[in-house]
Amino acid sequence: KNQVEQSPQSLIILEGKNCTLQCNYTVSPFSNLRWYKQDTGRGPVSLTIMTFSENTKSNGRYTATLDADTKQSSLHITASQLSDSASYICVVTMKTSYDKVIFGPGTSLSVIP
Amino acid sequence: DGGITQSPKYLFRKEGQNVTLSCEQNLNHDAMYWYRQDPGQGLRLIYYSQIVNDFQKGDIAEGYSVSREKKESFPLTVTSAQKNPTAFYLCASSIVTPGELFFGEGSRLTVL
Numbered sequence: 001k002n003q004v005e006q007s008p009q010s011l012i013i014l015e016g017k018n019c020t021l022q023c024n025y026t027v028s029p030f031s032n033l034r035w036y037k038q039d040t041g042r043g044p045v046s047l048t049i050m051t052f053s054e055n056t057k058s059n060g061r062y063t064a065t066l067d068a069d070t071k072q073s074s075l076h077i078t079a080s081q082l083s084d085s086a087s088y089i090c091v092v093t094m095k096t097s098y099d100k101v102i103f104g105p106g107t108s109l110s111v112i113p
Numbered sequence: 114d115g116g117i118t119q120s121p122k123y124l125f126r127k128e129g130q131n132v133t134l135s136c137e138q139n140l141n142h143d144a145m146y147w148y149r150q151d152p153g154q155g156l157r158l159i160y161y162s163q164i165v166n167d168f169q170k171g172d173i174a175e176g177y178s179v180s181r182e183k184k185e186s187f188p189l190t191v192t193s194a195q196k197n198p199t200a201f202y203l204c205a206s207s208i209v210t211p212g213e214l215f216f217g218e219g220s221r222l223t224v225l
Contacts, residue, residue: 041219044117
């Protein structure tokens with residue numbers, strides 16, 4: 001079954017600290033993987049996209065990694081800020097005749113002062 | 114600014130009533146989508162449309178209906194046949210199917 005799992009389910013960190021969120025998927029055939037940030041009560045916003053050949057991609061303080069062999073991705077947040085408090089959603093796109101998008105359940109991050 | 118506008122932001126309805134959620138985009142995107150978000154679960158696809166006057170059922174289409182009469186608009190009707198309609202509904206669009214999804218701000222529906 002094509003699934004996307006994320007860990008941890010929730011995380012609390014102190015402002016200024018780093019953290020890493022994990023995404024494991026069983027989706028096949030794989031097309032690409034995106035990380036979205038969703039503020040409470042808002043729509044998700046894309047942070048990064050990674051294709052099969054990419055290992056690392058950065059967007060400011062956000063760095064995503066992809067290991068297509070083990071089907072794992074991570075999102076590393078450096079020097080966290082209060083505004084990083086949000087849900088982070090891993091999304092994997094299948095390479096099918098019409099391309100299917102599968103969403104993970106998200107990791108809820110709370111950054112406290 | 115270009116974007117996706119959903120309305121209303123909050124909606125309450127009584128059991129047995131149909132409600133329609135509005136979704137308008139000015140990004141000139143061909144594809145539009147409706148997702149449902151429940152706590153602890155990933156977004157689930159209700160309906161999507163790749164072109165005007167055409168739409169396809171997603172994974173959880175039962176109890177919902179849509180129309181795509183204009184490129185900019187993709188309204189979702191939650192009918193009385195939907196057994197558990199209380200949820201956060203997200204509309205999205207993309208240039209191609211699929212591509213990067215651009216989401217609206219969401220509509221929270223509560224059935225009393």
